[in-house]
Amino acid sequence: MSANERRDFIYRHIHENQIAYYDELASLMNVSHMTIRRDATLLEREGKVLRVNGGVRLSEFLHQELPWQEKSYLNHKIKKELGQCAMRRIAEGTIIYLDAGTTTFEIACCIPANFRLTVVTNDFSITQLLMNNPAIDLFHVGGRVDKRNYSCVGLSAANFIKALNIDLAFLSASSWDLKHGISTPYEGKAEVKQTVISVANRSILISDSSKYGKYGFYSVCPLNTVDEIITDSVSKECKQTLSNLTSPKVTFVDIL
Missing domain, CATH: 3.40.50.1360 (Rossmann fold)
Structure with missing residues (x-):
């Protein structure tokens, strides 16, 4: 799974579950916690998510809808x-x-x-x-x-x-x-x-x-x-x- 595919997966997962935890995402995508945290940091810089304790949630400001x-x-x-x-x-x-x-x-x-x-x-x-x-x-x-x-x-x-x-x-x-x-x-x-x-x-x-x-x-x-x-x-x-x-x-x- 490429970096873009991982970030798309994280964004979809949060839409469905409101919040996503690093442990869960790492297990679902079979990648390290460090990789998930890097993806979450980039998504946060784009304004799509907000980091919370142990995971990420959707930002109140919606930059983009899912297809x-x-x-x-x-x-x-x-x-x-x-x-x-x-x-x-x-x-x-x-x-x-x-x-x-x-x-x-x-x-x-x-x-x-x-x-x-x-x-x-x-x-x-x-x-x-x-x-x-x-x-x-x-x-x-x-x-x-x-x-x-x-x-x-x-x-x-x-x-x-x-x-x-x-x-x-x-x-x-x-x-x-x-x-x-x-x-x-x-x-x-x-x-x-x-x-x-x-x-x-x-x-x-x-x-x-x-x-x-x-x-x-x-x-x-x-x-x-x-x-x-x-x-x-x-x-x-x-x-x-x-x-x-x-x-x-x-x-x-x-x-x-």
Whole structure:
């Protein structure tokens, strides 16, 4: 395993487990503690992780997202439960927007074959999944292709969305918290999300709690700009804080 492959492995592992310990990483990759510590030091210099006692954790400031394929394996059970919860908010015959993301992909997986719906998305994986559903009138927004995230972003995508009237938009997020609201490391994504919110009658942030407490360089909007947040149980303290919000409504999905 090369140095770059090791650091990619460490970064993926932390995304999945929130924290990674040197002993565990050395065993998983069959390398020395010194090698792991050097990799961790470099990742910290890049701003991706923070060193803690005996290991590393994700930095609150999110420099970069994992590619779509790698994100799809993380917290998959949680994302499926969130997708099922979201599906209960969709009325037949309406126009919905599914933002690019592995959690919104799970919403698409829940749509019944005979459920009449208009779906707008910037996600190629969602488009491919729904392509053969005869009950769905399907629109892909087009624009500049983000190859890491299997989606279209930027001004061209946003301009397509501006011409639409959307009943219900489901937004994904790689980072969100009370102070910074919804944010992203990528300008092109922020532009698309902001436009979707502006044309949607109702918007819902759907995101697993591993994304909570982090923020990216580009601000999308304050949390109270959306109408609802669907997430799983965050820490007790954070759950209490979010539960006390008057806006937006927060729905916590219990994962069995």
